[in-house]
Amino acid sequence: MKKEFAVIGLGRFGGSICRELSREGMQVIALDIDEQKVSEYRDIAAHTVMADSTDENVLRELGLRNIDHVIVAIGDNIQASMLTTLILKELGIKTVTVKAQNDYHEKILNRIGADHVIHPERDMGKRIAHHIISNNILDYIELSDDHSVVEVKAGRKMKNQTLIDLDIRANYGCNVVAIKRNKDVIVSPKANEKIEETDILIVIGSDKDISRFEKNLVADN
Structure with missing residues (x-):
């Protein structure tokens, strides 16, 4: 059964x-x-609806309480965002994800019951900064204030070496959780997996350890 x-x-x-949810075949009320x-x-x-989401009666009439997940992506109107979130939680919506404008907005959203709060501009800014700092980091996802997942190019320093040879976990405190090799x-990966120069490693760890790993094993390939 498709999620709504x-x-x-x-x-x-x-x-x-x-657009993306609809493209994936989900039922979306916009x-x-x-x-x-x-x-x-x-x-x-x-379904598309022109309405004021801060009007509780409107949200009730739309039957949103039967929706699996509501995303509140209201732009600059922080008050409308907070009020909409509060109404949705009072209506019993199971999962509400809300876009936050700043840290203060996020703090209030968490207090009034938002299930997930995201900072698209801030998070994208961090990802771009990591791309700028190192050409070897292809992608960056923040897991918490101190831990991340990164995609890094293997390069010459790791070519033909196994994960045992490199002992990344012991030497740098990071874990290689996957290897992208062409389309595979x-x-x-097993400890005896040999790394190819064109591999892309998916690495998880603390930001400090990932930075050390990148500088010592990946940089200046």
Whole structure:
């Protein structure tokens, strides 16, 4: 059975989520207070609604309590974002994900019951910064304030060496959880797996350990 989603706020971020969920075959209700934005998604989402999400009666009438997951992607109106989140949780929505504008906004959203709070601009800024600092880091996902997952190019220093030879966990405190090799992905690679120069390693660890690993084994390949 397909999951049902609602996306409230059809700006750049909310619109992108709406498009991707719909492309994956999910049932999506797209809601915005702006008629032009709503009309833009008529042929994309399963249902589109022009409405004020801070009106509790409107959300009740839409039957959102039966929705699996609601994404609140309201742009600059922090008050509307918080009020919408509060109403959704009071309606008994199981999972509510909310876009936060800043740390203060995030703190309030957590207090009023948001299940997931995301900072798309801040998180993208961090990812871009890591790309700029090192050409070897292909992607960066923050797991917490101190831990991340990164994709790094293996390069010449690791070529033809096994994970046992490199002993990355003992030497750097990181774990190689997967290896991308051409179109294949080797999940939980064995210790005797030989690394090829063109491999991409998926590494998890503390930011400090990943930085040390990158500088010693990956940089200046």
